Amino acid sequence: MSPTPLLCVENLRVHFPVQRSSLSKPEAWVRAVEDVSFTLGAGETIGLLGESGCGKTTLGRAVLRLGPVTAGTIRYGGTDITRLEGRALREHRRQFQMIFQDPFSSLNPRFTVGQIVGEPLEIHRLVKDSTTRDRRISELLESVGLDPRLVDRFPHEFSGGQRQRIGIARALAVEPHLIVCDEPVSALDVSVQAQVVNLLQDLQKQRGLAYLFISHDLAVVEHLAHRILVMYLGQVLEEAPASVLCQRPLHPYTQALVSAIPTVDPASKRRRIVLSGEPPSPLSPPTGCPFHPRCPMVQPRCRIEAPVLRNLGDGRRVACHQV
DSSP states (O other): OOSSOSEEEEEEEEEEEEOSSTTSOOSEEEEEEEEEEEEEOTTOEEEEEOOTTSSHHHHHHHHTTSSOOOEEEEEETTEEOTTOOHHHHHHHHTTEEEEOSOTTTTSOTTSOHHHHHHHHHHHTTOOSSHHHHHHHHHHHHHHTTOOGGGTTOOGGGSOHHHHHHHHHHHHHTTOOSEEEEESTTTTSOHHHHHHHHHHHHHHHHHHTOEEEEEESOHHHHHHHOSEEEEEETTEEEEEEEHHHHHHSOOSHHHHHHHHTSOOOOTTOOOOOOOOOSOOOOTTSOOSSOTTTTTOTTOOHHHHHSOOOOEEEETTEEEOOTTO
8 A cells, every 4th residue: 555645534524504495594504424534545445334324425425526525625646626626626537436325226227338338438538439449348347247248238137236347347447546335235135245345356456446435234344444434423433444343342332333243153252232212313413422322331421522533553543431
């Protein structure tokens, strides 16, 4: 990995206004992402883990400038892209791409596979003639394990796993350095999930890709990621190398997530930690620690004072008063 981070996110915030009409003033703000910072190196995978609604996808889209940024800085390859617009932003678009969660709705049903994969080549003017374009499309389909002879078929003629491979081929078309994977296997059967995860790993080794892998499935993230960020209510509660976090989680929320991983060892003495209640609304987050209404280790201090995400060394950060 390069000593200079490929991606550097500092104090990122994404807030959405809640208003009755487009002309009225905001009545409140949804704090979808709140003060998130992390770095991602070339060829590295960061797993972004958390329950549905915790802000994972919003963070991923903001990093690619596909969504609004309220505050903070996003540096890609040393260049601040936080406020870039128009042509200046478009020049950076080739370097980062996204694989979406639903492999069917993310593909244009009126386009053939060849048109879907070839469209980025044309938009970024990466091919000069139809012969070169067709050859490149065939190479991309082969790289994700699909038969190039299927270029004239439409998305509905493929299985879910094949459609996700088409989405991966489309993302690879512009030869990006960073890919944000937004729960790319959650809509697939378990056996197909393993195939797609293995494909992503092989492509990373071949092309030196960096992944921001968004998921709510810790077992998948543990297999794929080098480091894991655990999010809750728009904030990062813990960060650690994947193996370390799964073997010795420190934050009570992470401990609950790890305890929910199924085990095939009948002698395992892992105790399941069942959290009570539901995550609070980002419209009205609780004071103090965002996790304190559900935390089994809550103390009076947790209800009043928000914990700081402290660096504990060896790549580990935790936001908890009890650690």
